[in-house]
Amino acid sequence: MRRLLLVSSSRVFGTGYLDHCEEEIRDLFQGVRRVLFVPYAQKDVDAYARLAQERFESLGFGLDSVHQAADPRAAARSAEAIFTGGGNTFLLLTRLYEHGLVRVLAEGARGGRPYLGTSAGTVICGPTIKTTNDMPIIYPPTFEALDLVPFNINPHYLDPDPTSHHMGETRETRIREFHEHNHPAVLGLREGSMVRVDGDRARLIGAPGARLFQRGRPPEERTAGDVSDLLS
Amino acid sequence: MRRLLLVSSSRVFGTGYLDHCEEEIRDLFQGVRRVLFVPYAQKDVDAYARLAQERFESLGFGLDSVHQAADPRAAARSAEAIFTGGGNTFLLLTRLYEHGLVRVLAEGARGGRPYLGTSAGTVICGPTIKTTNDMPIIYPPTFEALDLVPFNINPHYLDPDPTSHHMGETRETRIREFHEHNHPAVLGLREGSMVRVDGDRARLIGAPGARLFQRGRPPEERTAGDVSDLLS
Numbered sequence: 001m002r003r004l005l006l007v008s009s010s011r012v013f014g015t016g017y018l019d020h021c022e023e024e025i026r027d028l029f030q031g032v033r034r035v036l037f038v039p040y041a042q043k044d045v046d047a048y049a050r051l052a053q054e055r056f057e058s059l060g061f062g063l064d065s066v067h068q069a070a071d072p073r074a075a076a077r078s079a080e081a082i083f084t085g086g087g088n089t090f091l092l093l094t095r096l097y098e099h100g101l102v103r104v105l106a107e108g109a110r111g112g113r114p115y116l117g118t119s120a121g122t123v124i125c126g127p128t129i130k131t132t133n134d135m136p137i138i139y140p141p142t143f144e145a146l147d148l149v150p151f152n153i154n155p156h157y158l159d160p161d162p163t164s165h166h167m168g169e170t171r172e173t174r175i176r177e178f179h180e181h182n183h184p185a186v187l188g189l190r191e192g193s194m195v196r197v198d199g200d201r202a203r204l205i206g207a208p209g210a211r212l213f214q215r216g217r218p219p220e221e222r223t224a225g226d227v228s229d230l231l232s
Numbered sequence: 233m234r235r236l237l238l239v240s241s242s243r244v245f246g247t248g249y250l251d252h253c254e255e256e257i258r259d260l261f262q263g264v265r266r267v268l269f270v271p272y273a274q275k276d277v278d279a280y281a282r283l284a285q286e287r288f289e290s291l292g293f294g295l296d297s298v299h300q301a302a303d304p305r306a307a308a309r310s311a312e313a314i315f316t317g318g319g320n321t322f323l324l325l326t327r328l329y330e331h332g333l334v335r336v337l338a339e340g341a342r343g344g345r346p347y348l349g350t351s352a353g354t355v356i357c358g359p360t361i362k363t364t365n366d367m368p369i370i371y372p373p374t375f376e377a378l379d380l381v382p383f384n385i386n387p388h389y390l391d392p393d394p395t396s397h398h399m400g401e402t403r404e405t406r407i408r409e410f411h412e413h414n415h416p417a418v419l420g421l422r423e424g425s426m427v428r429v430d431g432d433r434a435r436l437i438g439a440p441g442a443r444l445f446q447r448g449r450p451p452e453e454r455t456a457g458d459v460s461d462l463l464s
Contacts, residue, residue, distance in 0.1 A: 009399045011399050011400060013397035013398075013399060014397075030461075043409070043412040043413070057446045080408060084425055087409075088409050090368075091409075091413070106235070128372075129368065130367065130368050130369050130370075131367060132367070132368065133367075133400060133401075134401075134406070135363060135364070135365075135406040135407070135409065136322075136361065136362050136364065136368055136375060136409055137362050137406075137409055137410045137412070137413050137414060138362075138413050139374065139375045142371065143368060143371045146323035156398065156399065156402070158398060165245035166245075166364060166388065166390060167241045167243050167244065167245060167388065168241070168388035168423075169365075169366075170392070174366070174367040174369075175367070177275070177320050177323075177367065177369055178320075178367055180275040180369070181323070181369050181370050182277070191398065191399055191400075193236065218454065
């Protein structure tokens, strides 16, 4: 039974690293002593692991980073809980395939091991990374991802700005283009929002809510509460 | 001798399709009677070709769309001039490879055939599409592109907004991440700006100018005028 906490962004304006989801992290990681951190969305994995380690120690958890393990796959197989941080989604997915970690992480999460993702770490829980906002700075062997939930996620979701004079595509336009070529629903998760998944139940958390895009239907607003329909 | 006009965006706020670059298009396409349009960055290629055709007829040029040719490669080989429009860069590059057009377009442009690109049609003139802003809605066989200029282009370049409360990466941050993994310079081309390339000479055109990012150096502003140094 999967237990996931999929957070849009690790920071919201005016608060510190993981502050806005601290209570939900404690709830997800009840009974966990050490968390295995996946730092590959960022180039400087040492610095990133230190940041995560300090923050998790302040919450009372030990944290090891998978990049420091002699055998990353063995470490990922035996970990009590996983936290995958944000950065660049293309880089993250490429490194996960290079280290043979995609299947190990997916199987662990499907087996009930608690998984926390923020931003890129959240995107990879969908069927593909095709709804990332990131620049494609590195070419991954595929866009297929962990497929822990049947919908795609667009983190840092931004509503169109009616005062903007910029002619680049809005986020909504980009997601509509995604649906010209792909079927999964897309959850546009605003900063400050997150989804908690327990087996076949899903709950949207956070005041900013989310915007749900389904192929061939008008977008709809989702507010905090049950969103288990997204899992079927 | 290459002759390219690389336009950031086909529209700027408050003006019509290709209005702001009309004079430069006329200059690039001097002596050309019919232009071959490459519509593959958008899903609805018929509607897109109609838009381009109407606009080019108003400028006094005939326009055929490569998607309507019985043999797209032959059409691309024999065309007098090329215009590749914007949309989604991943879709454009994927379709160009599917139709075997990447090498044909690159060779034609290197041989001196005038090439006009807007947005995605501009991005593909760099070594790779790794500095596109688009969502990766489709998986291309590679990120390698036409390589007509040695630098990457980021169209619709946006300066950081100091009043924003959004925690997603700024464009500058994204380009810095590109340089953690790639060497080419990146020209952040603001809407309203374009680059004209004639052989070994390049000229930046348009009041908004551009921001130049080079690996290991602070970003620098470039204003309208000679930018031939970018070609060496």
